[in-house]
Amino acid sequence: MTQLDGRVPSGPIAEKWDRHRRQLRLVAPANRRKFRIIVVGSGLAGASAAATLGQLGYQVDCFCFQDSPRRAHSIAAQGGINAAKNYQNDGDNVWRLFYDTIKGGDFRSREANVYRLAQISTAIIDQCVALGVPFAREYGGMLANRSFGGVQVSRTFYARGQTGQQLLLACYSALARQIDAGNVRMYPRTEMLDLVIVDGKARGIITRNLVTGEIQRHAAHAVCLATGGYGNIYYLSTNAAGCNVTATYRAYKRGAYFANPCFTQIHPTCIPPHGEHQSKLTLMSESLRNDGRIWVPKRKGDRRPPQEIPESERDYFLERMYPAFGNLVPRDIASRAIKRICDQGYGVGPLGIGVYLDFSDAIKRLGRSTIEQRYGNLFEMYERITGEDPYEVPMRIYPASHYTMGGLWVDYNLMSNIPGLFVLGEANFSDHGANRLGASALMQGLADGFFIIPNTIAHYLAGEPMQPVSTDHDAFAEAENEVRLRIRRLLQVKGRRTPDSFHRELGRLMWDNCGMIRNREGLQRTLEKVAQLREEFWENVNVLGSNEQFNIMLEKAGRVADFLEFAELMCYDALHREESCGAHFREEYQTPDGEAVRNDEQFCYVAAWEYQGVGQKPTLHKEPLVFEEVKPTVRSYK
Amino acid sequence: MKLTLHIWRQPDRNSPGRLVTYQLDGVSPDMSFLEMLDLLNEQLASSGQDPVAFDHDCREGICGMCSLVINGVPHGPLQGTTTCQLHMRHFRDGDHIYIEPFRAKAFPVIKDLVVDRSAFDRIIEAGGYISTNVGSAPEANTIPVPKEEADTAFDAATCIGCGACVAACPNASAMLFVAAKVAHFAHLPHGQPERRRRVLRMVEEMDRQGFGNCSNYEECEAACPKEISVKFIAEMNREYLRALCSPAADQV
Ligand SMILES: Cc1cc2nc3c(=O)[nH]c(=O)nc-3n(C[C@H](O)[C@H](O)[C@H](O)COP(=O)(O)OP(=O)(O)OC[C@H]3O[C@@H](n4cnc5c(N)ncnc54)[C@H](O)[C@@H]3O)c2cc1C
Ligand code: SF4
Ligand code: FES
Numbered sequence: 066m067t068q069l070d071g072r073v074p075s076g077p078i079a080e081k082w083d084r085h086r087r088q089l090r091l092v093a094p095a096n097r098r099k100f101r102i103i104v105v106g107s108g109l110a111g112a113s114a115a116a117t118l119g120q121l122g123y124q125v126d127c128f129c130f131q132d133s134p135r136r137a138h139s140i141a142a143q144g145g146i147n148a149a150k151n152y153q154n155d156g157d158n159v160w161r162l163f164y165d166t167i168k169g170g171d172f173r174s175r176e177a178n179v180y181r182l183a184q185i186s187t188a189i190i191d192q193c194v195a196l197g198v199p200f201a202r203e204y205g206g207m208l209a210n211r212s213f214g215g216v217q218v219s220r221t222f223y224a225r226g227q228t229g230q231q232l233l234l235a236c237y238s239a240l241a242r243q244i245d246a247g248n249v250r251m252y253p254r255t256e257m258l259d260l261v262i263v264d265g266k267a268r269g270i271i272t273r274n275l276v277t278g279e280i281q282r283h284a285a286h287a288v289c290l291a292t293g294g295y296g297n298i299y300y301l302s303t304n305a306a307g308c309n310v311t312a313t314y315r316a317y318k319r320g321a322y323f324a325n326p327c328f329t330q331i332h333p334t335c336i337p338p339h340g341e342h343q344s345k346l347t348l349m350s351e352s353l354r355n356d357g358r359i360w361v362p363k364r365k366g367d368r369r370p371p372q373e374i375p376e377s378e379r380d381y382f383l384e385r386m387y388p389a390f391g392n393l394v395p396r397d398i399a400s401r402a403i404k405r406i407c408d409q410g411y412g413v414g415p416l417g418i419g420v421y422l423d424f425s426d427a428i429k430r431l432g433r434s435t436i437e438q439r440y441g442n443l444f445e446m447y448e449r450i451t452g453e454d455p456y457e458v459p460m461r462i463y464p465a466s467h468y469t470m471g472g473l474w475v476d477y478n479l480m481s482n483i484p485g486l487f488v489l490g491e492a493n494f495s496d497h498g499a500n501r502l503g504a505s506a507l508m509q510g511l512a513d514g515f516f517i518i519p520n521t522i523a524h525y526l527a528g529e530p531m532q533p534v535s536t537d538h539d540a541f542a543e544a545e546n547e548v549r550l551r552i553r554r555l556l557q558v559k560g561r562r563t564p565d566s567f568h569r570e571l572g573r574l575m576w577d578n579c580g581m582i583r584n585r586e587g588l589q590r591t592l593e594k595v596a597q598l599r600e601e602f603w604e605n606v607n608v609l610g611s612n613e614q615f616n617i618m619l620e621k622a623g624r625v626a627d628f629l630e631f632a633e634l635m636c637y638d639a640l641h642r643e644e645s646c647g648a649h650f651r652e653e654y655q656t657p658d659g660e661a662v663r664n665d666e667q668f669c670y671v672a673a674w675e676y677q678g679v680g681q682k683p684t685l686h687k688e689p690l691v692f693e694e695v696k697p698t699v700r701s702y703k
Numbered sequence: 704m705k706l707t708l709h710i711w712r713q714p715d716r717n718s719p720g721r722l723v724t725y726q727l728d729g730v731s732p733d734m735s736f737l738e739m740l741d742l743l744n745e746q747l748a749s750s751g752q753d754p755v756a757f758d759h760d761c762r763e764g765i766c767g768m769c770s771l772v773i774n775g776v777p778h779g780p781l782q783g784t785t786t787c788q789l790h791m792r793h794f795r796d797g798d799h800i801y802i803e804p805f806r807a808k809a810f811p812v813i814k815d816l817v818v819d820r821s822a823f824d825r826i827i828e829a830g831g832y833i834s835t836n837v838g839s840a841p842e843a844n845t846i847p848v849p850k851e852e853a854d855t856a857f858d859a860a861t862c863i864g865c866g867a868c869v870a871a872c873p874n875a876s877a878m879l880f881v882a883a884k885v886a887h888f889a890h891l892p893h894g895q896p897e898r899r900r901r902v903l904r905m906v907e908e909m910d911r912q913g914f915g916n917c918s919n920y921e922e923c924e925a926a927c928p929k930e931i932s933v934k935f936i937a938e939m940n941r942e943y944l945r946a947l948c949s950p951a952a953d954q955v
Contacts, residue, residue, distance in 0.1 A: 117837045132758060133824050135864055136766040152844065188840070195840035197833045197891055199857035206847025224857060230765055231860060238832035245828040253821065276813055305760040339733040344741055345762045446764065449781075449788050450735075515837045563748045565741070609753055614715065615814040617756050618748065 069322070069673055069688035072476040073177040078694045079159075082181045085477070089520055090527035097122035100526050101285040103270055105257045105312055107134030109229075109507055110490025111291030112236035113514025119243030121519055126283055127240065128252045130275060130307055130620075135237040138293055138305040139510065142229025143350035143443070145213055145221035146193075146507040148186035153210050157218040159183045164695060165216050166505060169395055170470070170498020171647035171663060172697035173325070175671070175690060177477060178495045182505075185512040190222055192515055196235040200224050214351045214396065214503025221504045226350055226442045232507055236514070255281075256620070258551075259544045260288065260316045260486065267486035268534045271544045273552075275620060278613040280545055282536035287485045287522055290316060291514065294469035294491040296329065298628050298635065299580065300572020302466035303335055303348040309624040310631045313473050313492050317634075321481045322673035322686060324474035324494035326631070327639035330501055330648050331581045332467030333399035336450055336460075337419040346465040347450055349422070350443055351503045354392045356427035356436065357460070359383050359403075361411040361420050371413070371421055371459050382406055390702045397500045397648040398702060400464035404581050405659070407463070414461045423459035464581060468506060470497040470648065471638070474673040474688070478521035479513060482673075484529065487522060489513035494671065499647025552612050555622045560605030564622040567602050567629070571595065575632055579639050584652040588640040592633060596680055599629040630679055637674070637682060644668045665697050704730040704796040708743065710755055711803040713812050716819075720812065722801070732792035736779065737762060737769065739791055740802075757816040764788040764928065767863030770870070771816055772803040777867035777926045785865065785928040805870035809877070809913040820866045822912035823880060829908035830901040831884045833893050846892050856890035859883045861929045871926035874915030879923040881909050882939035883931045889942055899946040906943055 074085040092100065100123050104115040107129040115127040129137060149162040162183040167174060190208070194200065200222050201209040213221035224231040243249040254275040261269035261282070269284040295310035296302040317323045334349045360379045367374065383402060384391040394402075403420050406412070413419050428436050433456060437444070444455045451461070472494040479487050479495070490510040497505065574594055578587040602625070610616045645654040645661035646668070654662040671688040705728045713720025727743050734742070737759050744754035760768040764785040771786045773779035779789045794800065802816065810818040848856075860883070868879035885902050888894030894901075917936060924933045 113837075120836050131760055131766070131768060132820060133767075133864065135824075135827075136760055136768050138761065138766075140766045141761045141763060150843070191840040191843045192835070192837055194843040194846075195833065195835040195893055197856075197860075197888055197893055199853050199860050199887070199891065202848055202850045202853045204850050206849050206853075207844050227765065227861060230863075231857070234860065238827065239835075239837075241824065241828040242832040242834060245830075251824075253824075305766065306762055307760050340731055342731065342734055342738050342742055344735070344738050347763050446788070449764075449784060450790065452733075452790070452792055519837070561749070563745055565745065607748060609748060609751065615756055615817065617754060 066684065067686050069474065069482070069671070069686050070476070071175055071688055072478065073175065074477065078177060078180045081177050082184060086520055089524040092523045092527045094122055098124060100124065101126065102522065103283055103285040103288045104128070104291060105270065105289065106137065106291030106293060106490070106492070107237070107240065108137035108139035108291060108293055108490060109233055109236055109510030110492070110514045111289070112137070112233065112240045113511050114289055114291060114489055114518050115249050116236060116239035116243050117515055117519050118522070119246070119248030122248065125243070125249040126252065126285065127249055128255045128257055128272060130254065130256045132253055134240055134251060134253060135234060137233060138308055139233045139507070140230050141305060142507055143226045143348065144352045145211065145223035145228045145504045146189070146232065147213070147220050147504040148190045148222060148508065149183055149220060150187050150190060152208060153219045155218045157220050161218065162186060162220065166496065166502055167498070167695055168700060169500055169502035171500055171700050172498065172665070172669070172692065173328070173646055173690065174496055174498030176692060176694055180694070181517070182496050182509055182512050185516045186508050188516060189508060189511045193232060193235055193511070196239060198224060198231045198235045211352060212355060214393070216502065226440065229507060232511070257312045258315065258548045258623070260319045261540050261544045262319055262483065263534050263538055263540045264532070266484045266529070266531070269536065269541060271541070271548050273548070276615050278611070278616065280548055282541045282545055284534050284536045284541070286526055286531055287487060289487040289489055289518065290473065290492050291489040292492045294472070295631065296466040296469050298572065298632060299466040299576045300569050301338060301343060301346050301576070303332060303346050304466070306345060309627065311624050311627045313488070314627045314631050316473060316481070316486060318676050319483070320676065321483050321486055322474040322675055323471070323634060324671050324673045325471040325499070325638065326635045326674065327579065327642060327649055328470035328499050328647065329466060330396060330468040330470060331400045331464045333396055333403055333464050334422060334462045335465035336447065337414055337416065337463035347446065348465070348467065349447060349460065349462060351396070353422060353440060353443065356439070357392065357422040357424050358426060359392050359420055359422055361406055361413060365410040371423070380411070387702050394702045395500060395502070397650070400581055401650060403464055419461035419463045421459040422462045424455060425459070428456065466580070468501055470494065470499060470501055474671065478524065479517055480521065480525065485525065487518060489518060499649055552619065552623070555606070555608050555619060555626065556612065558603060558606050558608065560607050562605050563607055564618060564625045567598065567606060568625045571598060571625070571628060571632060574598070575635070579635055582650050582652055583639050585640065588636045592636045595629065595632045595636065602626065602629055633680070634674060634683060638672055641685065642668055642672065663699070669697070704732065704791065704794070706730055706794070707799045709799065709801045712755070712815055715814055716811055730791055732790070734791045735762070735787060736773070736789040736791065737787050755816065756814040759787055762787040765863060767865040770805045770818065770865060770867070772805060772870060774801050777805060777870040778928050783928055783930045805866050807869045807875035807914070809875065810866060810869065822914070823864050823866065823877070825912060826877065826881060826905055826908045827884065830897070830904035833888060834897060835893070848892060852890045856887050859886040859890070859931065859935055862931055863929055865928060867926045867928060868923035869914065871922040872915065873920055873922065874918060876917045876923070877909050877914040878917040878936050878939070879927060879931055879933065881905050882935040885939045885942055886935040889938065898942070899949060902939065902942045902946050
């Protein structure tokens with residue numbers, strides 16, 4: 066084990082980023098064209114990075130697996146994006162956004178990164194408005210805000226329930242402009258399958274063209290991964306069907322450290338599953354908790370329709386348990402409370418997994434049209450999926466996998482332990498600790514892509530004497546060969562089970578044992594079971610067709626194979642962290658009334674894991690977390 | 704439910720395709736249309752048959768990746784709904800369902816139900832943006848935008864780029880898609896400086912990509928899962944005329 070250094074600049078927290086930028090090396094405009102940068106991913110983080118680097122004059126190659134960069138999973142974000150503008154004059158400021166994010170993350174994130182994020186937040190809104198994002202506005206023409214996810218100020222900017230869509234389309238348009246200008250080459254329907262390292266530095270990637278199957282080598286001076294999160298490890302999640310861990314996992318196998326993989330966020334308000342063939346779960350934005358009240362019947366197994374259950378026989382359990390925050394407690398707390406109450410038999414709906422989210426009081430108070438204004442499209446979406454009208458019948462919700470705080474380890478410059486490999490957005494671990502606050506992922510993706518990486522990557526490029534590397538280099542040949550071998554192996558198993566069926570089984574296993582609530586015994590058992598499942602996969606998976614075609618089974622099989630290895634990493638991390646913090650709740654570490662017990666003495670660090678081989682226990686490296694600005698307190702929302 | 708599916712199968716762009724009939728049992732009314740296809744694929748794969756390729760990602764009606772012409776209608780029978788949000792409760796036991804790809808010269812088939820819609824990206828690249836460099840944006844509230852204008856811009860900006868409008872149009876015109884983007888920026892003060900150049904370049908690119916003309920059938924609006932209004936097409940026509948006639952301050 067070594068101690069990792071996050072390379073946080075010195076000085077008072079409010080001045081760190083400015084001071085740091087004064088010291089960062091620059092690349093002169095005329096020299097930028099000599100550098101090629103690979104950006105994998107076209108979500109908020111990837112598209113904003115590629116567009117900004119292109120604008121600066123670097124030669125950028127950008128990749129995504131969808132048919133267009135505009136379809137990256139960021140498009141699905143609903144609720145909003147935070148910024149410390151204090152337009153509402155309600156006492157908000159940079160420090161408060163910083164504090165809320167640190168506290169929300171249960172004191173497991175790096176102070177300096179979070180502070181910088183809060184500082185940059187305001188410029189993000191300026192940039193997005195200038196790019197044409199039609200944010201919600203007041204009648205006077207000024208930007209509107211709402212309060213979101215467990216904070217006491219209104220700092221969230223939104224575009225109806227489609228904030229992610231509007232932000233991504235803005236980034237996509239900026240990207241399109243750079244493609245038009247010849248600064249960015251876009252590779253849609255292309256999947257990165259390996260990272261290429263030359264002389265210890267990240268110098269390229271190997272990709273597969275998803276239409277033709279062509280395996281390609283791409284060389285560059287630096288590689289940015291902005292490939293999103295791995296929430297689909299659970300099979301059922303609110304993530305898009307294609308979200309996967311492949312890019313970051315393959316980088317991990319090449320030596321990049323994976324940090325806090327067990328920190329996965331389970332979102333409280335999703336539409337409950339309907340049955341066995343469920344393919345994904347749909348999020349109902351957290352903003353609904355501003356006006357909706359969560360309840361279950363007081364009597365176990367009460368099967369009456371909700372309208373027939375009188376007020377006195379309803380248990381508004383979040384309001385009862387957390388009087389100060391009520392329905393607005395942070396996600397992890399709400400999710401666990403919902404799971405527990407359903408486990409105790411109070412759940413509603415056909416499968417008994419669900420609680421009511423009821424708008425009748427809000428409709429009475431504010432009128433239907435106000436509710437329609439605020440949540441119209443969410444209500445429609447709910448009705449489309451369930452066939453029930455939430456204006457008349459309370460919604461039913463249940464937690465689902467939503468976001469992954471864990472990701473590749475990066476330093477303050479967003480560079481991993483492999484020089485030249487930068488990691489942005491949800492793919493890195495940096496800002497959300499053990500639990501992410503609502504409306505802060507969009508903020509982080511854009512901070513990373515628009516404002517941080519352009520500065521820090523220049524510093525790297527200007528400082529490193531780099532040999533020109535062509536794709537003929539042995540390292541490329543070797544990586545390509547491995548990719549080809551793996552594809553061949555997948556095609557040659559010719560077993561009896563589909564990749565999907567393995568994914569479903571793995572997802573169930575992880576959901577039950579490494580999901581909202583974990584314990585030692587369950588994790589140990591899961592480690593064994595995952596190994597067995599992986600073995601079965603390589604003996605019994607059925608992948609039809611060939612590599613040289615559009616092959617959906619092959620695509621899926623490659624991703625499931627990586628999940629089957631990555632699952633172990635998650636379990637090792639969850640097992641080693643003998644405390645409950647944020648979204649990581651270990652049954653052994655709780656108070657008598659079921660609240661998390663954090664252990665700052667032993668676990669106030671980032672756990673960064675180094676690959677040692679498939680099925681081998683990875684090596685742990687620690688980055689101690691030092692809190693100079695805030696004192697870790699018990700995170701109480703009572 | 705038990706269904707008879709007639710699905711377009713085509714191995715690749717250059718091979719001919721045809722409709723193939725499949726029987727599918729065990730479909731639940733709560734399944735989404737794509738979950739129904741997942742079920743079919745699971746069964747096909749288990750019996751060694753090539754599963755049906757179709758595009759999808761978010762499965763919640765926002766990414767624009769899913770497509771399909773269902774019984775002759777892009778995204779199927781339900782108004783304002785993408786294929787991924789269509790649920791089987793809108794079909795009946797014993798139904799025959801015809802499933803085909805979006806068809807247009809500008810959208811060649813890649814495999815089965817998957818088509819190439821990159822022509823849309825090229826139209827956006829030709830001007831569907833506001834040229835603001837990162838770092839140069841003014842404080843966000845310095846330019847007020849009347850709520851009605853912001854709302855109209857938003858209504859246009861909700862286009863998910865799915866291409867159903869093209870598939871529905873007898874001329875395979877992309878007017879609704881292009882109009883939505885042009886209107887989005889035309890309703891915002893930030894979009895004004897490039898207004899003229901934008902519409903000229905985007906329309907020119909649209910023609911170059913092989914999309915047809917608009918003859919006001921309005922099938923596009925009916926098929927659009929985001930219910931983008933054809934009024935934006937009228938707006939774009941005005942924008943285009945004005946751009947042609949106005950002095951070339953920001954000449955293309
Ligand atoms: C339903 C939902 C609602 C949300 N709502 C909010 C919200 O209101 N506010 C908020 O702040 N956050 C929200 N989030 C979280 C937020 O949307 C995401 O964390 C964020 O958008 C991630 O952005 P990203 O750029 O890091 O990754 P993504 O947007 O996931 O992009 C990943 C990109 O990487 C590409 N990629 C991945 N792997 C490969 C590979 N191997 N090869 C090539 N390309 C690859 C993909 O094609 C894609 O372009 C929400 C998330 C979900 C699921
Ligand atoms: S206008 Fe409607 S139908 Fe056409 S691409 Fe946009 S969302 Fe799809
Ligand atoms: S799959 Fe995203 S819109 Fe249908």
